Amino acid sequence: MKNKFVKSMLVALVGVFTFGLASCNAKVEQEGHYIMADIESSTINASQSDFATTYDLKTFSDGSYVLEKQSIMEMFGSTVGNEHWTLYGTFTKGTAVDGYLPITLSAATRLVYTAEAHIYLTYAEAHDSELETYEESFEIIGGTMRTFNVGGTEVSAIITSKVQFLSLAPEVTYHIVLDSTTSAETVRLSKTAA
DSSP states (O other), X not given: OHHHHHHHHHHHHHHHHHHHHHHHTOOOOEEEEEXXXXXXXXXXXXXXXXXXXXXXXEEETTSEEEEEEEEXXXXXXXXXXXXXXXXXXXXXXXXXXXXXXXXXXXXXXXXXXXXXXXXXXXXXXXXXXXXXXOSSOEEOTTGGGXXXXXXXXXXXXXXXXXXXXXXXXXXXEEEEEXXXXXXXXXXXXXXXXX
16 A cells, blocks of 8 residues: 555656656747837927837747837938837737737836937937946937826936836737637737727
8 A cells, every 4th residue: 555655656746747847848939920000209309209110029928028119210300210129028918809809018027229310419329128237327319308108107218227217118008900700810910909
């Protein structure tokens, strides 16, 4: 009886160990890929600037996402620069309604920003929320003349902390457009379910 119990426990432990090893070696795979284009606005020097922005969202089997936003900035009727934002975080999908599937992206846990501009001077910059020391402040294009509206709050483009930098990428819900015939996900992403 005792031997049977010991053998059962060994078999159970081998099973747990094997399952544990398998889950450690689980490969994270891309699950979805969605795209969208939009015109966004930002306030620079008390005037509205338009950004033609493309979105490239990739979701992964471990529940993580990578969102790349590429923007071309127009000011005073001319193209004056571009910005590239890469956001990392987790996502959840909701329930499909009227041909749209909501996908909520968590506030970014990592944010990478690169840009070049020729507003008054030509310059380029690159910042990574994980690599910055924040010992000195740095500017997002527009610097003291630019603010971001984040949830109804104006946030300065002069970055002094990781918390402030990450606040530029709050939680947001987009909508995956579903195929009208099959209800399968398409590559199209929308800001609204309309």
